[in-house]
Structures are given as C-alpha cells and as structure tokens.
Amino acid sequence: MSIDAVETPRRLLSLPRPTALAAPLAGALRRAAPTVAWGLVLPAVALPGWYLAARSGVLPEQILPAPAYVWSTFVDMVRSGELASHAGISLLRVVEGFGLGMIIGLVAGAAMGLSRRVDDMLHPFFIALSQVPTLAWIPFLMLLVGIGEPLKILVIVKATLVPVVINTRAGIRNIPKGLLEVGDVLRFTTGQKLRLIVLPGTVPPVFTGIRYGLTHAWIALVSVELLASSEGLGYLLVWGRQMFWLDTVVVGMIVIGLIGYVSDRLLASVEARLQRWAPRHD
Amino acid sequence: MTDVAAPNGPRIAPSVHRGLVLPVALLAAWELSSRLGLADPRFLPPLEIIARSGWHEMMEGRLWGDLLASLRRDLSGFGLGATIGIALGTVLGLSRLADRILTPWFNGLKQIALVAWIPLISMWFGFDEAAKVVFVALAACIPVVLNTQEGVRAAPLPLIEVGRTLRFSRTQFLLRLHLPAALPSILTGLHLGLIYAWLATVGAEYFMAVGPGIGGLIIAGRERFDMPLVLLGILILGCIGFAIDRMAGWIEHRLIRWH
Amino acid sequence: MPPTRRLLIRAAFAAATLISAQAAGADPVTIRIGYAAIGVDNRPFAEGTSAATARAGNFVEDEFKGAPDIKVEWYFFKGAGPAVNEAIANNQLDFAYQGDLPSIIGRANGLKTKLLLASGAHKPTYIASPIDSVVASIKDLKGRKVAVQRGTNGHLSLIKVLEANGLAERDLQILNMDSATANAALAAKEIDAAVGDTGLISLAEKKLAKIVYTTKGDDPRFGRYAHVLVTEAFETAHPDLTQRVTNAFVRAAHWSSEEANRQELLELWGKSGTSTSVLAEFFAGETLKYRNTPLIDELFIDQYRQAAAKSKEFGLLRRDVDFNGWFETKYLDAAIKDLKLEGYWTPYDASGKPRAN
Known part of the structure; x- marks a missing residue:
C-alpha cells in the first residue's frame, strides 16, 4: 500500500481522533467547561485592549474597527436580512455543487474501486485533475461557461469530487481480501457481497472523503464568490473591501468561519458514529 | 482551493497503457474537434497553438519572469510561515498554559x-509584495503549527524520564528531546505547508494587486480571452505543484531515514 | 495578529518620522504617486486626464530634473479608487489621482488627505450593451445585469444617471467587476450593460458592443469627478515639494488644455494601450480646457458635497463627511499665479453653468 488516502484528510486538518468525539455528551460538556474558561482568557484580555486602542485612536479604524462597531454592523445586517440572504445564497450553491459532486464522486470512486479496468483508465486522470488546484480552474471555466451560476456549481463540484473519489476508491480497495474470499465460499452474489461486505467496511473511509469534500467545497465557494459573484458571503467580503467597510469584512469572515466550523463538526460527529458502528478489520 | 494529493504521492497503476487510454482519447477528441471546426477554437484551441503560445511566452522572457516571481513569493512566504509555525507550534506543544489559552482560538481562526x-x-x-508574502505565510503556517504541536507534545514518556535522570536543562529538553522526537511530524507539517504555500501564492496573485506571477498570467489570459495562455498557466501551476510535492516528499523521506 | 501588526506599524511610523525629520535637509525623498486606474493589459499608464498626461509626459520627473535626491514613483491600480484607499491607509502613497466617491469613502474612514486640484473632473461616463441587445436607453436597464466597479466614481455616476431616469440601483442586477473583466464579459454577451469609458468606446469601434448612453452633452453634473490629492503627512513634512508637484500637474493640465496639442495629447495617452481613434471619440465635441481644468470651482465642491449626501442616502456611506479643510487650493492658486494662467480656465457655478470672472 503506497497511499494512505483515508488517513490524509485527518492529518491535513489535524482533527481530534474519532474516539474523543465519541465520548458521551455529558462527559464532553463537563470536560469542555474548563476548556471554554481557558479559551476566554484571550478575549478577556484582547477585547478591552482592542476597545481601548480603537477608542484612543492608537488603532486607526481603517486597520481594525472597534469591537462594538463590528457588533452593531453584525446586528444591523442580521436585522435587515442582508446577512441571511448572502449566507442563504452561498449555502444553496454549496448544497447544489456538493451534492452533485458527491454523487458523481461516489459513483466514479466505487467504479474505480470495484473494477480494475475502470481504475486503470480513470485513476491517472483523477490524479492529474487533483494536481491542479481548484483555484486554477476558475479562470478556465469562466471562459468556458461564463460567470453565471453554472460556474459556481461546476467549481464546487470539482472541489468535492476529488477527495470523494480518492477516499471511496481507497475504502473499497482496502477491504481485506479474506472477507471477500469468505463471501466466495458462502457463494454470495455480487449484490450480497456489496451489501454485506463492501458497504459496511467502506462507509467510514467514504464518509471521511465526503467530509473532506465539504471542506473543499466551502473553500471553493468562497474563492469563486470572491472572483466572480454579486451575492453570497464571498462577495460580501469584496463589497466590504471596496467600500472600505472593515466591519463588514470582519463580520463576513466570522460568518464564513462559523458555517465552516458548524458543518464540519456535524459531519465529524456523524463520522465518529459511523466509525464506532463499523466492523473492525484489523 | 486546496486539492492536496496524499503527501506520499500515489503510484501510477502498473498497466500504464490502459491509463493512457482516456487522456489520449480526450486529447485526440480535442484536437479533432478543433481541427474539424466542431468546437469553437476560442474555447478549445488546437494543441499546437498552446505549444506555440508556451514557446512564445518563454522566448519573450515574460514566462520566466512570472515563474521566478511566483517562486520567490512562494518561498519567502513559506520561510516566514514555517519559522513562525515551528515556534508557535513548539510553544503550544510544551506550555499547557499557552495551549489552553491560544489553541481554541487558533482552531477557530483556522476554520475561516x-x-x-x-x-x-x-x-x-x-x-506591496508584503501583503502577498504575509498571505502565503499564513497559509504555510497553519499545518506547520498543528503538526509541530502534535509532534512536540507526543515525545515518548520513557525519553522524558531519561532526560529527567540526566538533569536536562529546559533548553536541552527542547533541543535534544522534544524537537528531535517531533521531527517526523514537523516534516509532515512543512511538507503540507509547502503545498499550501503554493496554493496561496496563486490565490494572492489572483486577488491582490497586479504584479508578475503565474496567477497573474492566467488572470490576464482570461481578460484577453486568450485560452492558450490560460491553459498554459494551468499546466505550469499543476507541474510546479507536483514538483514541489514530490521534492518535499523526497526530502522528508531522506531526512526521516537519516534521522 | 492585530497587536503585533500594530507594533510593526508604530515602529514603521517612528522610523518614518525620524527619517522625515531628517529629510528637512537634502536627504533623498521618494515621491510616490498612485493612479486609480491601469492601462490596457495592465500597462503602467492611463489616459483621459491631466494626471495621465503628467505621467506619460514626465511632467513631475522633469520638475525635479535638477534634484537627484528626489525620486518619483508611479503606481497604477487595477482595483481603482478602492485599492488606492488601501494603499493610502498603509502609508504607501504620497499623492494620488482618485475619483470622488472613493476619496469621500476614504475621508469618512479617517484617511488624512487634502485635495490639491481637479483632474479628469468632467469625464463623461458611458454605458454600453452587447451589439444586438434590446437595451437602447437607461430605462431599458431595469432588471438587467449591469457591470460596474463598486465604490468608484463610475458607480456614483451610474447612481446619478439612474436617479435622473427614475431608477435606483436596486432596480438593476448590479455585477461588481473591474473594467477589464466587464469589457470581457460585455464582449462575451454575458451581461446586459457595462458602465465605463474608453474600454467601451473601443468595444463599440470593434462592433463588439454599442454605446447606449453617455453623460457627454447631458447635465454636466452626471459625469465623474476626480482630483489629485496629497496625504496630510507628506504635505506637513514637505510643503515645498507639494507645491512643486502641484506646479507640475498644473503645467500638465495646461499643456493638455491647448487645442494645438490635441493630436499630440491623444498620441501621448496612447501609451496606456488605448487607440488614438478611441480617445478622439472620447474627447470629440468638447474643449480640452473644459475636460482638463484643474480648477476646484463651485461646481466641483458642490458635486463632492452632493456625492457625500447621495452616497449616504444610498447606503454607500454610513457616516457624514467633514469637508472642512479638505479642499486645499493654496497650492493650486500659487501654481496658477506662478505659471501666469489666471483666467485661463473657466470656473463653473454649482448649477453647472460657466461663471463670468
């Protein structure tokens, strides 16, 4: 085995080990309390410092606006529905692109994992595709399909596709030969083999790929919205920058971070559950 | 933005000829359709036009300047980011206090x-160039911090006890024990940092002020509707990314073996 | 990160004050001039303003020919006025050519600048559509995809034109694009209209677009206003140099206003990559004196005040702008006197009519 594609995403993101996440909720909360308390030390020092610096003019507002100002902008944008509308547009794009990319990725990855011939034909192609960052494809796609909605969806599909394919393929391939041989002995049909052996064993790595795909999809969305869009959270940053509204830019960044965090956590908890439920091969 | 292949790089399937079927078929279809006028040559220019565009850009000297500018930006950003990353990662790995106070915020900011x-x-x-370099440094810094922290923290307990017995000073602990033990992890972080830095270099050239660089070349190609130039730029980006990844992988491999 | 950054800035500031304190002698000074536009294919030149003349004709460099200690550097910004604001905020520029809206936004956000002279202040705005588009007038833009670079003086000009036609920005689908991107999108028929100037005339000349509307010949208040500014820091440290730079710009404005130079002027601006025929069309039917006046007259000042009020009304600005002391005409007055150009340019009153001297 030359590649540990299943392991890569976790290493990249350096996520906590699944076992830690699988801990019961109450225990997690109890353990979280001191973490939260310690985590509040920095803002407890930084926020008043920021406030004082902004107030006294040591920190010019064109470098960093006062926290209260950022907050009031946030409240304004929530009240006016502006923030919800931008976030909604971004989320819709991600859902569409990510959903499509995931389906194509699962099918292609499964085909590559199950059939040697398909794999020989498609795998080098996918490796080549993954070598060129999504960001680089954007101008190419802009020339090809213009700057409308299809561009955004295509970019997100591409971003989702690669990790899903690589992990699905590896997940299926990593199923121990012995198990399949047992299936042969028991005279399982192909359908039975898929349902009883392949599927349960591959769900966790495939899900890791999906989760990684979502992270990619989110970054791709922000990139494409920065480059060519008139709405959405990425555009909010561009708009804020051009109008010299640092408060808007900061609010946009926080919302992008929050959505990225929440969606990743959601998938992580599902992943942890799957990992526990899956049979162990080792 | 990030499409990071596994750091070790997958091995191409043994039956290479089958792997060639799809690309060759695609290239043939491309060439044929643009020759027979099935595709708009503005969108899919014949291959030799891309080659000629590459040759032209190379001879005119612009391509080399762009490439050099991108690489310089990439490496200076990476150098800055890696230095900060190792320092911060070490502090977070060794000091419980720093870890408790800073890590949640680092993890939060990382989500953006x-x-x-x-x-x-x-x-x-x-x-200024500074803006681009800072952005590249930020990108490179994140995986380095995470991996350094993890590596430093994970120094094997028996080793630490040996250090205690030998009455190591703090510096000795750091230099002789924690950092060497963390080396493989740090190298992984640096490897990832290099990949991220290259992606960030392209991003900086796309979104920040105009200047020489491969990213700038691609953007200019799009504005002029110059598909050969865009494709050439993409090709170069992919190749450089691949080369950086492979080189880093090789160095990492050598260092760990030697270590 | 912010506190560290702050420290760095303070250190840089301290260093800068130290340096400028010494600069009272004959220490080397670099005059950094920003321009809120960029030439075709990112050429470091521009066209259509006296500031562009100063650049292409080396007027500022010539002013300091005898002073080897003084260097002049020009910077051109694809991100236009908003990008110039970022550079000013980071203390990377001393002078800048910039439009009304971005400067007002900068002032509202605490950038310390002074407006020295008008440049490109009566520049017409053009709106173009794809060659076979059904869009034939401003009113047809309703509900359509219109490209404009937000936060620039073109953006404000569009707002004024829309208002005069009973429309508002929200009646359109505004796409935020820099001019190069907008021109490409227009040629590819991806948008229904774009706001700009010479880039659009150029597309129309190649039959890739048609001009639907221009402010030229319409109410002069609809056009774009722009100026040359200096940072307060530079002006305080080098009033003498500020005067000499102003002199150079006024000389460029004078040369650009002489009808005898029209052909030569258009060719000089050609360094930006815009063809002479496009520039000839851009300036057709208007006097060079009108287009290249450096005067900060009643019309100019009133337009800036209205721009601020309108920007606030349309949500582009969240605070009031303090105009006190912003228009610093003493350098311009001295330059005009020095060059014996009193009465050469016609001042306009707030309603846009020429005022008898």
Missing part, C-alpha cells in the same frame, strides 16, 4: 476559509 483572509490582509498591507 483561507482565501477569506485576502480582503483583510489587502486592507492591512496595501499593494
């Missing part, structure tokens, strides 16, 4: 899609 930093960094640093 990297490109989303570009507007703020532009506003903070203006149009």
